[in-house]
Amino acid sequence: xxxWVVVAFFATGVVGARxxxxxxxxxxxxIFKANCAVCHRANGAGNAGLAPPVTVxxxxxxxxVDGRRQLALTVLYGMYxxxxxxxxxxxxxxxxxxxxxxxxxALVLNHVVFDLGQAPPDAKPIDAAExxxxxxxxxxxxxxxxxRGIAISGLPQ
Ligand code: HEC
Numbered sequence: 327x328x329x330w331v332v333v334a335f336f337a338t339g340v341v342g343a344r345x346x347x348x349x350x351x352x353x354x355x356x357i358f359k360a361n362c363a364v365c366h367r368a369n370g371a372g373n374a375g376l377a378p379p380v381t382v383x384x385x386x387x388x389x390x391v392d393g394r395r396q397l398a399l400t401v402l403y404g405m406y407x408x409x410x411x412x413x414x415x416x417x418x419x420x421x422x423x424x425x426x427x428x429x430x431x432a433l434v435l436n437h438v439v440f441d442l443g444q445a446p447p448d449a450k451p452i453d454a455a456e457x458x459x460x461x462x463x464x465x466x467x468x469x470x471x472x473x474r475g476i477a478i479s480g481l482p483q
Contacts, residue, residue, distance in 0.1 A: 351451075354437025357430060361423065362438075370442035376418055378411040383474075384435070385443030386481050394452060396477035397439070398460040399470045401431050407471040419467065428454035428461065 349355055359368055365377035372379035387393025399405075404422035408415055423431065432452045439445040439452075465473075 349437075349441050351433055351437040351441055354433040354435070355441060357426075357434040358437050358442075362434065365420075370438060372411075372416075374414065376416075377420070378409060378414070378416045380438050381443040382411050383478065385439045385445040387477055388435075388439040388445045388449045388452065389482070390477070390480055392473075392477040392480045394456060395460060396470075396473055397435050397452065398431070398457045399465060399473055401426075401435060402457065402460055403465045403470050404467040405470040405474065406467045409471065409474065422467065424461070428457035431457045 358366075358370075362380075366372050366380050370380040384397060387397050400420065401423045403424065405420040406418070408417040410416075426434075432454045436451045439449070
């Protein structure tokens with residue numbers, strides 16, 4: 327992988343985008359647009375009744391050990407079962423993306439948490455090795471939802 331490229335990019339009218347509108351993970355943005363935006367929309371705001379916004383929990387997850395695991399598990403194995411984000415229920419299937427390699431999954435997650443969401447500025451980007459660790463233990467999408475509850479309970483208030 328050639329790594330990520332820092333590019334100053336001025337998005338217009340993107341709801342929920344970071345205040346500085348700088349896309350740090352350009353490669354991740356392209357992957358997100360091609361594979362995720364159909365459900366989560368390009369700005370990550372989601373679609374009521376279909377897919378949750380990825381701008382609410384993922385940027386918080388990146389700051390904790392369990393949360394970082396949860397991000398990797400969600401893209402590797404998908405997730406299903408009822409979840410609540412901002413008082414809205416979602417209960418549709420997030421597909422698994424295990425066919426993508428570790429570096430690609432790390433890149434798309436970094437786009438989600440740092441570009442679409444507002445992760446704490448000192449949070450460490452996810453690296454390929456963290457994806458590789460979770461790839462070693464295959465999980466079911468319903469288990470990923472159980473893990474999500476654990477990750478949320480460990481978030482700082
Ligand atoms: C077919 C629609 C669909 C596609 C495509 C899709 N997702 Fe999802 N995603 C969902 C649904 C539905 C959920 C919630 C699942 C549930 O209710 O358990 C979800 C949940 C998530 C979550 C967890 C959010 C949270 O609050 O825990 C993340 C992160 C995520 N998706 C990232 C991605 C990424 C990255 C991609 C592309 C690589 C992607 N999704 C592609 C439908 C989709």
